[in-house]
Amino acid sequence: MSVIQTPNGYTLDDSGQRVVVDPVTRIEGHMRAEVNINSDNMITNAVSSGTIWRGLEVILKGRDPRDAWAFVQRICGVCTGTHALTSVRAVEDALGINIPENANCIRNIMQLSLQVHDHLVHFYHLHALDWVNPVNALKADPKATSALQQQVSPHHPHSSPGYFRDVQNRLKKFVESGQLGPFKNGYWTNPAYLLPPEADLMAVTHYLEALDFQKEIMKTRTIFGGKDTHPNWTVGGVPCPINMDDTGAVGALNMVLLNQVHQIIKDTKTFVDNVYIPDILAIGQFYKGWLYGGGLSSQNVLAYGDIPDRANDYDLSRVHEVDLRDPEQIQEFVPHSWYKYPDGVKGLHPWDGITDPDFDVSSAKGSSHNIEQLDESASYSWIKAPRWRGHAMEVGPLARYIVGYAQGHEYFTEQIKMVLTNLDVPLEAIFSTLGRTAARALEAQWAADQQLYFFDKLMTNIKNGDSTTHSGEMWDPQDWPSEAKGVGFTEAPRGALAHWIRIKDTKIENYQCVVPTSQWRSCETFTVSTPVLPAPRM
Amino acid sequence: MGLSPAYAAKIADAMETKPRIPVLWLHGLECTCCSESFIRSAHPLAKDVILSMISLDYDDTIMAAAGDDTIMAAAGHQAEWGCVQAAAPNPTGATPIHKVPGIGNTPIIKVPGCPPISEVMTAVITYILTFERLPSLDRQGRPKMFYSQRIHDKCYRRPHRLSGIHQFGIESNADEVGMTAAGIVGGAVAVHAAVSAIKRTQQKGDQE
Numbered sequence: 001m002s003v004i005q006t007p008n009g010y011t012l013d014d015s016g017q018r019v020v021v022d023p024v025t026r027i028e029g030h031m032r033a034e035v036n037i038n039s040d041n042m043i044t045n046a047v048s049s050g051t052i053w054r055g056l057e058v059i060l061k062g063r064d065p066r067d068a069w070a071f072v073q074r075i076c077g078v079c080t081g082t083h084a085l086t087s088v089r090a091v092e093d094a095l096g097i098n099i100p101e102n103a104n105c106i107r108n109i110m111q112l113s114l115q116v117h118d119h120l121v122h123f124y125h126l127h128a129l130d131w132v133n134p135v136n137a138l139k140a141d142p143k144a145t146s147a148l149q150q151q152v153s154p155h156h157p158h159s160s161p162g163y164f165r166d167v168q169n170r171l172k173k174f175v176e177s178g179q180l181g182p183f184k185n186g187y188w189t190n191p192a193y194l195l196p197p198e199a200d201l202m203a204v205t206h207y208l209e210a211l212d213f214q215k216e217i218m219k220t221r222t223i224f225g226g227k228d229t230h231p232n233w234t235v236g237g238v239p240c241p242i243n244m245d246d247t248g249a250v251g252a253l254n255m256v257l258l259n260q261v262h263q264i265i266k267d268t269k270t271f272v273d274n275v276y277i278p279d280i281l282a283i284g285q286f287y288k289g290w291l292y293g294g295g296l297s298s299q300n301v302l303a304y305g306d307i308p309d310r311a312n313d314y315d316l317s318r319v320h321e322v323d324l325r326d327p328e329q330i331q332e333f334v335p336h337s338w339y340k341y342p343d344g345v346k347g348l349h350p351w352d353g354i355t356d357p358d359f360d361v362s363s364a365k366g367s368s369h370n371i372e373q374l375d376e377s378a379s380y381s382w383i384k385a386p387r388w389r390g391h392a393m394e395v396g397p398l399a400r401y402i403v404g405y406a407q408g409h410e411y412f413t414e415q416i417k418m419v420l421t422n423l424d425v426p427l428e429a430i431f432s433t434l435g436r437t438a439a440r441a442l443e444a445q446w447a448a449d450q451q452l453y454f455f456d457k458l459m460t461n462i463k464n465g466d467s468t469t470h471s472g473e474m475w476d477p478q479d480w481p482s483e484a485k486g487v488g489f490t491e492a493p494r495g496a497l498a499h500w501i502r503i504k505d506t507k508i509e510n511y512q513c514v515v516p517t518s519q520w521r522s523c524e525t526f527t528v529s530t531p532v533l534p535a536p537r538m
Numbered sequence: 539m540g541l542s543p544a545y546a547a548k549i550a551d552a553m554e555t556k557p558r559i560p561v562l563w564l565h566g567l568e569c570t571c572c573s574e575s576f577i578r579s580a581h582p583l584a585k586d587v588i589l590s591m592i593s594l595d596y597d598d599t600i601m602a603a604a605g606d607d608t609i610m611a612a613a614g615h616q617a618e619w620g621c622v623q624a625a626a627p628n629p630t631g632a633t634p635i636h637k638v639p640g641i642g643n644t645p646i647i648k649v650p651g652c653p654p655i656s657e658v659m660t661a662v663i664t665y666i667l668t669f670e671r672l673p674s675l676d677r678q679g680r681p682k683m684f685y686s687q688r689i690h691d692k693c694y695r696r697p698h699r700l701s702g703i704h705q706f707g708i709e710s711n712a713d714e715v716g717m718t719a720a721g722i723v724g725g726a727v728a729v730h731a732a733v734s735a736i737k738r739t740q741q742k743g744d745q746e
Contacts, residue, residue: 021605025598028570054567055629056622074622077571077653125577129602170589179558179593186602211585215578215656228578229571229653357629 002377006392006525009299013044018373022051026126028078029518034374047376048522050383053338057355060511064477065091065503066235068511072499075513077229078121081114081221082492083499083513084233090499091235094486100468103237104311105458108450109261110221110231111307111490115447116268117217118493119397119440120276124210127437131283132195132203135188138172140164140197145205148198153278158209167205194286203283206275217268220451223257237470242462258459265455269448272441280441281422284434288423293433300391301399302520304498306491307450322388324487324498327352330514332384336376336524339384347387350500351485353512376524385523386514395495395520397439398430411449415442440493477506492516558590559667563597567623567632572614573599575653579660587660591667613659615652622652636679645672648679658684 003013014036022032030052036045056075060068068091073084085107092099099107142164149159174180195203218228224240225231232239243252304322323329331347334340340358341348348354360379366372374380385392393399404412419438420427429435474480482505489498495516502510514520563573577584588594594601612635615621624632636646649659662681665673673681 023598023604025601025604028599030565030598052567053630054623054632058627058629059623059625071622071625074569074571074652077569077574080571080574121577125600174589177558179560179595181558181588181592181594182597182601184595184601184603208585211577212583215580215584218578229574 004525011044012046012525013038014376016044020373026129027517028076031518031522032374034376045376046525047374047380048383048524049374049381050518050522051381053357053382055355055357057353057511057513060508062507064506065094065501065508066475068501068508069233069235072511072513073230073233075515076492076517079114079118079492079494079517080229081110081225081231081233082490082497083515084230085111086488086490086497086499086513087501088233088235089488089490090486090501091488091503092486093488094484094501094503095235095474095480097236097471097474098312099237099471100466101311102242102458102461102466102469103471104308105454105461106224106238106240106469107233108307108454109265109458110224112447112451112454113217113220113268115493116272116444116451117214119444119447120210120217120272121214122493123276123280123437123440124207128203128207129183129186131193131287132207133186133188133193133200134171134183134204134207135175135186136193136195136197137201137204138168138175138197140168140201142168142201145198145201148282149202152202152282153274156274156278158205164201164205167208168201171204195283196286199282199286203279206279209275210271213267213271216264220261220264223253223261234470236472236475237468239470241469242467244462244467262455265448265451269445269452272444272448276441277445280438281419284419284423284438288425288429288434290434291425291429291432294431294435296392296394297398297402297435298428298431300388300393301402302388302393302395302496303400303403304489304491304496306489324489324500329389330386330498331390332386332512332514332519334379334384336379336381337384338379338382347390350498350512350514351487351502351510353500353510355512381524383518383523384514386519392523392525393520395516396436397443397493397495398436399495400491401439401442402430411446412442415445480506483509495520558593560595561592562595563599565598567621567630568614570599571653572659573597575651575656576613576659577656579656581657582660582664584656584660587663591663612646613649613654615650619650646679647672647675647681650680650685655684 003011005011016036016038018034018036020032020034024031024033030050032049032051034047034049035043038044054075056071060071063071069084069087072087073081075083091097142161145164146159146161149156149164153159180186193200221228221231224238225233226239241252243254302322304324327349329349331349332353333345333347335345338357338359339354340356341354358379361368361371361374363375363378364371364373364380365375387393401412401416405416416427416430419442420429423429423434425434430438480503484503485501486503487498487500489496491497492515497516498514500510500512500514501508565573576587579587582591620628620632620634623630624634635641635648647662649662651658658681661684662673665681673683676682676685678685
């Protein structure tokens with residue numbers, strides 16, 4: 001038994017009962033969580049372990065830097081495209097390539113489609129089953145559900161009692177079949193489910209509506225990137241030419257496809273405004289007591305920024321306090337990871353990062369093929385632990401909204417005020433699971449608006465005679481310096497993401513990714529041995 | 539799938555009256571793009587597959603329960619060939635489905651792609667449920683109906699390439715710039731080249 005203090009002021013106590021959850025579901029990838037709970041059923045210790053390693057950083061060594069995006073895009077198929085975009089930016093940074101304005105607009109529309117899609121799917125299809133009880137929806141009165149729907153979102157067209165009765169009947173048939181599929185073994189009798197049956201039926205209906213609609217959102221990426229999931233990208237711009245007037249380019253962007261993009265974007269905004277936002281407010285009314293689970297959001301949050309208004313606008317000193325090039329700021333540590341560094345304790349800046357696997361579970365309870373309990377005093381995860389100036393940081397939509405609020409960004413501030421007023425909770429309430437869930441919805445709304453902005457910008461450029469989507473500069477490796485290094489970053493749906501690349505003799509010498517979901521958000525706990533600077537506070 | 543209208547009733551019958559076949563979706567060394575592609579299926583819709591066609595009893599990505607303790611269909615490049623993590627030097631020793639010990643003579647249908655096209659995945663399911671047999675497979679174990687053409691055969695740039703226009707960045711034709719850039723990089727793009735050549739326009743809409 002031991003008690004330790006984390007650098008962020010939490011006390012971890014591994015006495016009491018140990019509970020192991022493996023796999024953690026409704027995430028991308030493979031994760032295990034072990035927690036200790038005390039006699040009051042409160043969690044006193046948490047151990048999160050990434051249970052697979054795929055070795056992409058090793059695979060990239062010696063390859064053509066212009067190919068890297070296609071490999072790293074496969075890091076994540078949920079936040080598909082984000083890693084590819086980060087990668088082409090890293091290579092462009094290393095080689096000093098400027099991309100055309102049209103490429104910037106198209107990349108932004110693709111990335112914003114992902115933001116909306118990811119948040120929508122995250123809420124309805126991954127997260128909602130923690131709040132919404134499909135079994136309880138069977139008890140709902142369709143008329144009352146219809147009244148509720150018309151009250152929370154008067155403009156949503158699907159709101160008749162008959163519509164909800166049909167959904168309920170289908171759900172009833174599904175439950176009576178005894179084959180509950182993905183809903184099997186849910187904790188449906190748990191008193192933590194707080195929605196009345198009518199709200200459950202409305203939410204389950206929107207689970208299905210959102211499942212139908214989400215595929216539309218990503219068609220923008222199929223048009224611009226040829227396919228989705230995992231569209232095509234290219235260093236120097238985007239691989240979709242624009243041809244408004246000439247012959248011979250069947251399949252290039254033309255008026256038909258641009259019209260289609262415009263319609264998808266407008267429909268996306270309508271769905272977010274009429275379904276997602278009203279649901280967050282309606283469901284939030286019942287769960288506004290969920291003001292725990294705030295993580296580090298009231299202490300340390302980190303956002304790199306993304307969606308540049310102008311192409312090639314990455315002046316870090318003007319917008320950001322974070323300097324991704326500073327060897328003292330972003331570092332990765334491996335004291336509890338299944339990797340080894342020559343000096344095991346010191347953190348490494350990603351340009352000097354090392355990925356050298358060193359799997360060892362000899363001190364865990366059980367066997368290597370059936371681990372009963374990990375030993376958190378030893379190595380216990382495939383995740384490297386990133387730190388900013390020695391601090392663990394929360395990243396993601398809530399982090400971005402807190403930074404935006406602190407900066408006085410008007411759009412974010414107005415949205416946050418709207419939620420606080422509607423739910424009648426104080427500002428501090430955003431540092432919570434409730435706040436994080438709301439931030440995703442608000443960001444989806446922002447992203448839908450931004451898509452319209454960049455679509456207009458793209459059309460204005462084309463109207464003014466600019467149809468360039470790719471810069472040919474520095475494409476030929478013969479023009480490259482013998483050595484170069486670069487960093488690319490984006491705001492992935494789950495948070496700040498950056499890739500660092502070193503190029504030597506036209507090949508990748510080193511490639512390191514520091515990623516949000518599996519690193520910033522679920523890394524190991526430890527106390528860094530280097531002096532810790534005062535934590536940034538909002 | 540090119541079925542005659544007479545089959546519509548048969549499909550509807552298969553969907554509505556039989557107990558749904560239990561499906562366990564095991565996620566190996568993957569990035570979940572297969573699941574993301576699956577939920578983008580337009581015909582049939584993903585919700586109809588889950589609610590009416592199969593019983594998806596185990597899937598890390600969407601199932602409500604956590605910490606829970608089988609014809610085999612393998613979806614995606616990962617399951618077929620080992621996908622991106624099997625690229626040299628394959629540091630994790632990633633292994634495709636047919637080389638997993640103990641698989642034996644279990645019939646395997648390979649549906650490769652990174653990710654596989656959503657409608658190809660759902661069509662394989664629909665085919666099995668409707669005809670109560672496995673689709674004809676090519677020598678690599680892939681359904682013949684989807685994997686008989688290379689993606690290059692459908693590329694609208696192919697005539698340009700065959701005409702000798704392939705040098706990037708020289709032509710003023712906007713059509714060449716960009717996609718050619720993606721095309722000439724080589725290795726990585728081969729990942730896409732090996733996939734089913736069924737038209738991507740299924741996801742794009744109804745333009746073609």
